[in-house]
Amino acid sequence: MSPFQIVLLVVLGGMVAFIVQAVVRGRLGRPAGAIWLIVLGVGIIASIDPNSTTALARRLGISRGTDLILYVLVLAVLQGFLIFYLRLRRVRRELTILVRRLAILEAPSNRPSDAPAPDAATGRSEA
Amino acid sequence: MSAANHQTGLSAPTDLDPEIAAGTWVIIPVYNEATVISDVIGSIRTVFPNVVAIDDGSTDGSWDQVRRSASHPLRHLVNRGQGAALQTGTDYALRQGAARIAHFDADGQHRLEDLCRMVEVVASGECDIALGNRFAGDVSQVPPARRVLLRAAVLFHRIASGIELHDVHNGLRVLSRRAAERMEITADRMAHASEIIDLVARSGLPVQEIPVTIRYSEYSRAKGQRWTGGFRIMFHYLIARILG
Structure with missing residues (x-):
């Protein structure tokens, strides 16, 4: 197993722990939690056995994982x-x-609606 | 006899029935228009006592001008766009008992006499919605590039909304109370003009296009929409149509 695979597994494992904790504490719904765990599970499998993605790809008609x-x-x-x-x-x-x-x-809706019109030349009111 | 403003060139016949003028609330969305807004509002107030100016989170001191010159100054603490400002002003005016609502641009490109004519048409009951049409009269003042852009917008709306209008992005409009109550602008930004056309089409209320003249000053040209803006409006409009 390469160092990169180890780092990846640690990160993915941490995310699994985070999701599980979030579901347990009620911060994340169970359906959303399940989807996240499936995605992370697939990521863990692909990290441990990279060839598995190729096998799956071939089944789907794609040549490379x-x-x-x-x-x-x-x-x-x-x-x-x-x-x-x-x-x-x-x-x-x-x-x-x-x-x-x-x-x-x-x-200021209490202001009178018929306030005096401003001077036509300057366009400014005296208020 | 006419009331004229020397700085903006706004002028209007003052023979509009004062009762009709008082029942018409003019809504002006304001965003960074400190140099002209006092004059624009001042000129309108020579005919219409009820001017609702909504400062839409300006950063150039427009609010101070609006507060001093408008009979009903309102303020958006955060900039939310012209559509939102128009709806704020409309909601406010309807609550105050407005019989008619008029939309007027803050940059001084509209003429007060055009507004007065449109108000008369709506007040007479000929229609519920009067829309300004700059292409009905002398179009020589409309810059060629703007003409092409606006014609494209007309064609687009003919297809998208199924309504046959000739100037769909004219900010000068007058609505009866009934029409204003039926319309709720939800598009924050400039796509509101397109949304209003949709709302007009859906309202089923009688509409009239009134010939108006737009004054293209250096100032209003600088503030106007560009090609890229047109595409952005179209994008937002289509997204809103798809997503609701």
Whole structure:
């Protein structure tokens, strides 16, 4: 086993521990936790036996295991972008609602609506 | 007789029925317009007493000008875009009992007499929504590049919204209370103009395009949309249509 494989296994093992702890403490739902553990499990197997990805790739009609990993990574990154975009969009909308509501709450609506018009030449009011 | 502002060139006939003028609340979204906004608001107030100016998180001191000159100054603490500012102003004006809502750009490119004519049309009950159309009259003032961009936008909306309008990105609009209540702008940024066209199409209310003149000053040209902005608007609009 190469030093890189050892480092990878330590990192993946740490992530497994983190996910398990998160599920146990209720910070992560069980379905999401299960998906993460499956992904990490596949990563651990691929780290211990890199040839296993090639075998799986061939079954799927892809010649090399590295190609399979690349395709999966591309899909995962795209999905990640989409999820982040949708969350960002929602947060922006929520921020807009808050800012708009605050603007109305802080409006000096007790001011008379028929305040005198400003001087036409200067465009400035005397207030 | 007309009221005129020497700095912005805004002028308007003052024979609009004061009651109609008082029932029309003019909404002006403001973002970094400190050099012109006082004059623009001041000119409008010579005819319309209710001017709701929303400073949209400006960083150039526009808020001080808005606070001094608008009859109803509102402030977004964070910049949320023209669409959000228009909706804030509309919500506020409707709560205050507005009979009509007018949208007016802060850079002084619209003419007050055009606004007055549009208000008269809506107040007379001829339509619920009056939209400014810069292509109905003299188009020589419209820069050629802007003309091509706006024509492309018209074509795009004819396909996307199924509505046959001739100037879909004109910021001068007048809505009856009924129309304003039916429209909720959710697009924060510049895609709101496209969203408004969609809302107009869906409202089923009578619409009229009114010939207007846009004054393209150095200032308003510098603030206007560019080609890249047009593509960004289209992208945001399509995303909003797909994702809801």
